[in-house]
Amino acid sequence: MTACHALVTGGGSGVGRTIALALAGAGVEVTICGRREAQLAAVAAENERVHGIVADVTDEASMTKLYETAEAARGPFGIVVANAGxxxxxxxxxxxxxDWRRTLDVNLTGSFLTVKPALAAMAARKSGRIVFIASVAGLKGFGYVAPYVAAKHGVVGLMRALAVELVKTGVTVNAVCPSFVETDMLEESIGRIVEKTGRRVEEARASLMASNPQGRFVQPDEIAATVLWLCSEGAASVTGQAISVSGGETW
Incomplete structure (x- = not known):
């Protein structure tokens, strides 16, 4: 790893939890944040290197306070993973x-407010890793989720802009773009399909799984493994990339 302290937003569940535990397993001190204290505490109890702080990624003052508190305790963030969505x-x-504003606030503005406090300090130290958890919805269009698609395209654009700004500093900026990942959020999506269409759960799952040419859902640990690689010394030349983890759904 390139640093000893990482921030993972949305770390109380799903992909964020898996990323946080993977980083902690690699010896990194990890601060996770989210709005539900009990969830954060449960993840922190799984590894002594994980530390939870309640914070709202859509609120600049909340994120500023998070940085002040966490960095005072464990040093500056050398890795920032903008995962909340x-x-x-x-x-x-x-x-x-x-609904439009809420989706963009969490997914796009929240990503910006997550990384903004780290940019100047990382550039000054000439080291750091920024990883956005975007989506294949940031690379192609999908029907019935226009705000989400717009937000995730925005995240990919933000990543590319920051990569250009920081390319001379040694700081890398990338995005991981998964297709459907087997998490609670996926189960909520399946539930909405069942409710709105009357399909059986198995039919709804199959309809989403069919978008992946490998015929399966991506697993959270596959996303975590990609993040760990991007944060390694071996990925020092990788920046400005939107990495599709989708079983070949996008090229």
Whole structure:
């Protein structure tokens, strides 16, 4: 690893939890954040190198306080993983402005506020790793999730802009773009399909799985392994990349 202290947002569950535990298993001190203290505490109990702080990625003051608290305790962040996200589903014509704003606030603005406090310090130290957890929805279009697709395309664009800004500093900036990952968020998506279409759960799962040419869902530990590689010395020349972890869904 390139650093001894990492931040993982949305670390209380799903992909964020898996990434945090993988980093901790590699010897990194990890601060995780989210809005649910009990979830953060449960993950922290799994590894003594994981430390939870309640914070809201959509609130700049909350993220500033997180940085101040965590870095005072364990040193500056050398790895920042912007993972927190959310998704809903509705035809674009029926998407409310509130739903649009909430989706962009969490997925796009939240990603910006997650990494912004780290940029100047990483550049000054001439080292650091920034990883955005985006989606194949940041690389192609999908129906009925227009705000999510727009937000994740924005995340990929943000990543590329920061990679250009920081390319001379030794700081790398990349995005991991999974297809459907087997997490609680996926189960919520399946539940919405069942509710809205009347399909059986097995049919809904199969319809989503069919988008992956390998015919399966991506596993959280596959995302974590990609993040660990991007944070390693061996990936020092990899920056500005949107890495599709999708079984060949995108090329």
């Amino acid at each position: 959310m998704a809903g589903s509705a035809p674009a014509a029926k998407t409310t402005l509130a």
